[in-house]
Amino acid sequence: MITALSEKHEKKTGLPDLEGAEKGVVMRFAPNPSGPLHIGHARAAALNDAYVKQYGGRYILRIEDTDPKRVDPEAYATVQEDIRWLGLGITEVVTQSDRLPVYYDLCKQLIERGGAYVCTCDNEHFKELKQHKTACPCRSQPVEKSLELWQKMLDHGFKEGEASVRIRTDLNHPDPAMRDFPAFRILDSPPHPKVKAHVYPLMNFSVVADDHLLGVTHVIRGKDHIANTRRQRFIYDHFGWTVPVYRHYGRMGIEGVVLSTSQMRAGINEGTYSGWDDIRLGTLRALARRGILPEAVKNAMIAIGIGDVDISFSWDNLYAENKKLVDPTANRYFFVPDPVEARIEGAPAHTAHAMLHPSDAARGSRTLEFTGTALLPKAELVPGTAMLRLKDLFNVKIAWNGDTPSFSYGGDSLADARAAKAHIVQWLPAQATVPGTLLTQEGEIKGACEPAVRAELGKVVQFERVGFVKIDTVGVDGVRAYFTHK
């Protein structure tokens, strides 16, 4: 009885169940190769990935490159790199431009079944007819005629815009978007970078063909595809195929970064952005450069879930996910922003040992040789400050002559520093530092950091009291690091 009562209130973890997924799933991620992947893509990619992992099955990467206008030849590789970075469990890759003959063949079959016809009407004219729920003359032409025109399309007998294949739906459908929508069109230019073609399938046709042929069982995509799902159902019905299970998630608003591929490309060409991984962009490679881990991105997306309500993406939540992953592993170092050289009178030379990680002594420590002069963060030298504690070293007394400080040794006692409510600050031995530049989305912060940071190239470390950073470059002129989050 107790179990019966508690059953309804069992806490669900993670994503909601998918209907009909018990025996495994076949899902797909289907980007358009027009540029690198961004956070928006990551949602679809991560959600589908999570379900495939949960239920077991296949995860298809399908490159949807049937519109030569929207294909960037470089993006084929870029997209694959981004997916590798994200760590998706892709089991197979399909490129639609390789499959044109497949679509052509199915199109012929569909015409034979009466599910589609070739339309040679002017596009504007057709639109007009469609609005008034009236058929164009081509709709009632015999199947043989359509077949003949279809062959003519394939044989280059038409120019761009002169003919198209339309799916026969319901001209009285209340939604004009559903009425006899197009399935193939002719394109003279630009040439497709991968294949010689003249007749291209539209997304609604190639997607149905591939989803069916590849055995896709579940589709998770944005709600901008709801109308497409309804359109695609007409094609499934014409063929008598089984329709996959669909889920449409809501629109995700993302503030603070640029996401539009065309805007990014323009900015890069004009030199506004340094590249696709400029940290002001919302690309995955920009996140990577800033020290966001792929797991954090996936976790954040799964936490958002598949609700069909529009949401606004929260950087705080992403950062929190990232911090969970990064905090236990990141080594700690001193970075002194806006360093001020401080000669400390009466201070004994001393070798400080600071732990690489405060909760993991086994990781060891770094040594800092103090010999008389230290670099201190300017922000801590507020006139009137009487004492600072240099972390892992000793106390420093500060005397003020107007705005000019002078420093003297204040003893080793931590208790004294505590009693004086002195800030415990990061510092560097003046004779052993490396110039460091911290790059944030707001700008650069010049400073100095421990020489040992040079060995952390490519890793995320924590600059104590500053935040987590990704060591981006190490050169003769010092270290450049990107600010990840606090």
Add this chain to the structure above:
RNA sequence: GCUGCUAUAGUGUAGUCCGGCCAAUCAUGUCGGCCUUUCACGCCGACGACUGGGGUUCGAAUCCCCAUAGCAGCACCA
């Protein structure tokens, strides 16, 4: 305009299908405290929401209606 979808704290999310266990979950955020030779991590506490109005019912976040708001689609893009 037409067609459709949705509405829980600052943000995300659970609960809504099958009304009572929900004075509403978890996370994040903010604030306060503890811990600490980092303003990190951890721990404790506080703050904060069922869009509005009707209806059905003994009882509504949950069902119905209306209003409002937001979104999507209405491309020979995906």
